[in-house]
Amino acid sequence: MVRLEELNDDVNENNVKKTSGSQPEDGDLEDLYDRAVARGGFSDKSFDEALSDLSKTPLFMTSLDDAGNEDNVVLEALKAFQYEGTRSEAAQNFKEQGNECVQERKWSDAKEFYTKGIAVLTNKVDEVKWDKPEDPVEEDKRSTLLLEQLHSNRARCNLELKNYRSTTLDCSSVLKINPHNVKAHYRSASALFALDKVYEALDVCYRGLKLDQDNQVMKVLLEKIQKRSRVKEEQDRKRKDELDRKRREKLTLVAAIRARNITVRFSRKGAPEMADAELRLVPDPLSPESTLEFPTMFLYPTHNQSDFIKAFSEKDAIYQHLSYMLPLPWDAKGEYKVSTVECYMDTISGGMVKLGKKVSLLEILSNDKVEVLDGMVRIYVVPPGGQWLQEVKRKRNK
Secondary structure, three states: OOOOOOOOOOOOHOOOOOOOOOOOHHHHHHHHHHHHOOOOOOOOHHHHHHHHHHHHHHHHHHOOOOOOOOOOHHHHHHHHHHHHOHHHHHHHHHHHHHHHHOOOOOHHHHHHHHHHHHHHHHHOOHHHOOOOOOOHHHHHHHHHHHHHHHHHHHHHHHHHHHHHHHHHHHHHHHHHHHHOHHHHHHHHHHHHHOOOHHHHHHHHHHHHHHHOOOHHHHHHHHHHHHHHHHHHHHHHHHHHHHHHHHHHHHHHHHHHHHHOOOOEOOOOOOOOOOOOOOEEEEEOOOOOOOEEEEEEEEEOOOEEEEEEEEEEEOOHHHHHHHHHHHHOOOOOOOOOOOOOOEEEEEOOOOOEEEEEEOOOHHHHHHOOOOOEEEEEEEEEOOOOOHHHHHHHHHHHHO
């Protein structure tokens, strides 16, 4: 027998006498290796092949299917144990294991056990591998009851794990088996409430209370749902009123534009991004007698510059806006003056029309020649002389 000795910290291990169980000298290791090779003690298999062989040993197996067709008494015993008993007995075992996890609040583990129990009862592929029940009718009744319980218990786990959609699906499976299951009603209503599906939650909760009018837990849940329902009803009412107001404002705006004989057209590109600027009636958008305001772009094509006016009133004239915009900071030559600049707009027919700077915007837009494109007025402002206009005509006539 090998004798073990405890070494003190100050002992030199090299001076300790080796016992019969100590390591051999280097020469002994070489002899040991030579003898092992001589008797075939080392395999020429790769690491993956060796690992595959090891996985067929029951102690190291990760699946009962890893053993192939080789004879293995222990393995056959394990496979037999996998299908030991009837389906309901196996499902009952999984349910009990899940219940133990629930007591420890291990919701994910419990869910897995319940899922396995459900799989045992619903998977008909391995029917021949299970023990035949003595009373098939009683086995069917027990399996049905277990399936209801497993789905109900898994619904609780999903609810605790905040898997609300899965909770409703499990509860639906329960109620297909037993429409009078109060717990399924409660858990389904709780999940729907968590998803803010208030009206559906109310419906399920009412159905549950019809089955058990004295269920205090259900009553507490109903109060919460009703409170949220009142909030949602108020939100829905405000949303509906807002949509109705916007609809009436739009109809009023269209009527006001038509009454003024203004042409408005929207292209396929749609209106450009203008933040909160929009064609509107002020001060009362519900009164066609209010004043129209147009987002307007002043374009300086000869210098590739522009200015944006958020609200150009129909009563204003062009010179009123030019008077505070001119002179322009980039106009080094002083070409842009209120008294001398020329203003133009595109016509509906594709030409150009010169605008009077002292004429109101309403008079300009209601003359049947121009249009408001995509909700914005576009006015070209150019230095006097007509060179720009001639260049535009030349390009458009090509």
